[in-house]
Amino acid sequence: MKIDVLSLFPEMFQGVFQSSILSKAHEAGAFQYNFVNFRDYTDNKHNKVDDYPYGGGAGMVLKPQPIFDAVEAVQQDAKSSPRVILMCPQGKPYTQKKAEELAKEDHLIFICGHYEGYDERIRTELVTDEISIGDYVLTGGELGAMVVIDSVVRLLPNVLGNDDSAVQDSFSTGLLEHPHYTRPADFRGLTVPDVLLSGNHAHIDQWRRKEALKRTFLRRRDLLVGMDLTEEEQKWIKEWGSEEENS
Template identity: 45%
Template structure:
């Protein structure tokens, strides 16, 4: 367990102790009950129980203003919706980032941010942890983003009601890259985006289903031919489905 000073007494026995040197995700959210959600299932859930990574939520409502703990207000200049207040989000960020390292990104899930990709997840997996801000309503006061140097990251080119689902997607994609989580590290080296291409098709038993057999080359036992087939089909799928990825791959490798 890690040791740090605190003005607030902490439990000596905790079901989620703060483990030293373990990758950790801190979530600033109005809905802490949304976590771990799907992250508590399957391999990510097992890894969470084993202490291969950690999760901590900070309830933004606890930093609210006044008797009713208000967290938002109307947009300056008018307009629909509400905006998360700087004097609420600021203290929450400072609490979340206390005792973190320089290798600990602070990210706001936002539709105007950089779109998530595999390269981003690899970078986050090499960090010591990450703090994620889950927005709601019309967003957050811009001054917060500027003051704390917050990175904006997007799940895709669409708008959601909040950042919680996007935060879970980011954490899932990152945690699976941590050592020991998947068990077979080779599986992360052959999947989509690992080499700049979409993944080749996958098959398993039975050998024939609904009149559709597994491609003969995959049953040949010839590893060289199998590798060539997988590379070729990955290139064909990427060229057809993701021209943007194909153009980047072609420029990088010189493939025609």
């Protein structure tokens, strides 16, 4: 298995990858790894990889260009289509079943973000899997990636010495966040929603609320239990439910 890790702080992984089971697995040839600082791929003269979010708001958003280029670079010599994994609080909760699924792959690419979030086009156009290791927020995706990588590598053949060891293993509240976009407004033909460029903050707030509610409905419906929703929001949920039933 080959594992590529895209991070602004690749040095964080050195101690983990050079210790314990991961170190032994690498020495035995069970997997290869490569660390990529995607800042090296930015075309910004100041080496920036983030920008202010369209529509306003707190924090900075990772730009699409550096991450697109970094992923494409590590994919050039790929013998098969790699799984591209985005570490984020909005992803599907990580489970042992998912670890077993990923352990069957030949190539995994992990994207570890920082700041407020990712430009949505990274999520929709590059990523095959979005993973969360819990309902809490970390300063970046590196620690989560370490957790997932460790849980996957230990499932590879002969890594634990006794393959039966792996077989016998056990197993804040609110809405998920709305999509984020940053410059450029048009990236490879993929455009930012018009409402975020309108300057009408009331419409922007409504769009964000609706998108956050929809994402939560589609991905973590359990978070909506007991939540105080307006009549309009309840109407949206009924519409999405009907669309689901008819799809």
